[in-house]
Amino acid sequence: MADPIILSIQTATFALCIAFPFGTLLARLMAGKRFKGQTAVETLFLLPIVLPPTVIGFLLIILFGKHSPVGLFIESVFGSSMMFTPWAAAIASTVVAFPLMYQSAKAGFESLDSEIEEAARMDGAGAWKTFYHITLPLSSRALITGGILSFARALGEFGATLMFAGNIPGKTQTVPIAIYVAMESGQTERAWALVIIIIIISFAMLYLSSRLKSR
Template sequence: MPIFQTPFILSMKIACISTFITFFVAIVLAWIFAYRKSYLTQFLSGITTLPLVLPPTVLGYYLLVSIGNESIIGKLYIYLFGSTLVFTQTAAVIAASIASLPLMIRPFQIAFESIGKEIREAAEVDGANSWITFIQIVIPLSYKGLLAGIILGFARSLGEFGATLMVAGNIPGKTQTLSIAIYDAVQANDWNTANLMVITLSGICIAIILLSFPLEKREEN
């Protein structure tokens, strides 16, 4: 059981931190993509979608090149903190954040675009600037889309495997998440442990997705 508990707690920790960080990045990018249409924003929107279509190992390779010891980010991290960035929990958070980012951006963007232009213009006529309009009008009216994005992003972060393995490694008690522990258990032919972890991870993800159903029912009513 302790072998199971550590990857579970670590996965939840990484997923929570990743979701918190990704939320703020996604909400800014979704706002840009929704209200600042141009060829540049369309290109950036396509770039942010890549984690959905790239093989996990390819995504992990790009991350390894970007934050590895020989990269600018990697060298800066070593200079500031005196240790490498790769093969740490921080690297696992980065991998989970990048993998889950598009799953947050899309629902956010759709929710923002559903707010009619006349509503935003009315707020501006009343004296509200773009920032106040976004905070006090757009976000409250978009809360269902925001919650949907958060739910999907958290579930994706919780189940992240390939990119995390590439940049964070498989260090028991340090970077071994539940998904990686399942892989290890199968490789070791420990089916009892693998089954327990698979059922747990699947149950959590299903429960998280089911959280969106009450929102849909309220919308229908």
């Protein structure tokens, strides 16, 4: 039972490590900005929230499949395809987790009083110094909340992972997939054990997020 749990935590951690910095950076670039095509760009960022997981899995196969330019490049460099590997599970989790990180970070940045940042710049602080010493600390609650929600979402990813990474016990079988397989094979006790574990972890994540928001 440990293998699916460990793999799920690993893929969720990978997703967080990618979604957090990129989501934060893109949110900062987009916050308070107005330009032509902005709505289309932001819709693209948030699309994984509303797309069926099977559609995301299909698109990942098209993008990283053996016959795609990206897939061929990866195979020529690493000697193997990315599909049906733990990396595929990690990428699927990252795609579905990113929008939550971006959305939370952008909301945090837009809630800041711009006069505080302007005052720092007037005192001689550069853009990076202002961002690091002023913007990030003041937005830390929103960023942490976004990270928690992203981790929880990646932990529960099922459809895209099943299509892109498959169901290989000990290799790509995450907790949601293991629950599905256990139910299909009549292993109700195993399914219940995994369900309870994922509920406890998810509850802890959401509880922590709610506590941060209420402070």
